[in-house]
Amino acid sequence: MRVAIAGAGAVGRSIARELIGNGHEVLLIDKNPGSIKPDRVPDAEWLLADSCELSSLEEARLQHCDVVIAATGDDKANLVTSLLAKTEFGVPRTVGRVNHPNNEWLFTEAWGVDVNVSTPRIMSSLVEEAVTVGDLVRLFTFRKGRANLVEMTLPDDSPYVGKPSGLVPFPENCALVTIIRDGQVYTPDAEQPIEAGDELLLVAPADVEDELERLLAPEEHKD
Incomplete structure (x- = not known):
């Protein structure tokens, strides 16, 4: 897979190293001469x-x-880059970094963004995930599928504690992916x-x- 990364700062270089380590071709693009440091990621273009x-x-x-x-x-540069990539070059998949949470609403398919990655949202989700029991925490949004990756730590008083997961009547279009x-x-x-x-x-x-939430933790979410 060939991947172009706009932004060769610490974030872009880290992503590049990870992708190269997984066997992908990576091109790093930056308009700042001070960010062009081929020695930091020698296997990238x-x-x-x-x-x-x-x-x-x-x-x-x-x-x-x-x-x-x-x-x-x-954020403006990320939106313009995504839009040009999608509309002018037909790139199959675009990922946009959200720096300011107030701009997250802009990072949609209308601006050519298939997946947005908001660092503030991810950090807040991880904090919630670490400290909450019985509450559903949204970890990630799959823009194409209009679905979310969510997490819940099952409380002691859940009616499904001790029961096989196959007997849980999950809502339609909902799937249990992993148990940790x-x-x-x-x-x-x-x-x-x-x-x-x-x-x-x-x-x-x-x-x-x-x-x-009401299914898995009804005591915490009574109407």
Whole structure:
């Protein structure tokens, strides 16, 4: 897979190293000469250019990329880069970094963003996930599928403690993906009982999240 990353700062370089380590081709683009540091990621291609300029993206041959990641520290630049990648070059997948939480609403398909990654939202979700029991915490939104990755730590008084996961009447279009117990990851088995304190990771559309909370933790979410 060929990936172009706009923004060769610490975030962009870290993403590049990870992708290269997984066997992908990576091009790092930045308009700041001080950010062009090939020695930091020697296996990547580097391009000194403005990713908001159409001519720069033509030079980068964006039409041959499978994914474009807009990872600069400027939300406006990330939006423009994503929009150009999607509309002018037909890039199949775009990922946009959200720096300021007030701008998150802009990072949608209308601006060419398939997936937005908001650091403030992720951090707040991780904090909630670490301290809450019986509340559903949204960890990630799948923009294409209109669904969310959500987590709940099952409370002691859940009516499904000790019952096989296959007997839990999950809402329509909701799926149990993983159970985390005592630091171990378990693939859901319809015959395996779920226990108090289990972290349940589920994929669910937003409109069933409240129903899911009331199902798994009714005492915490009485009407």
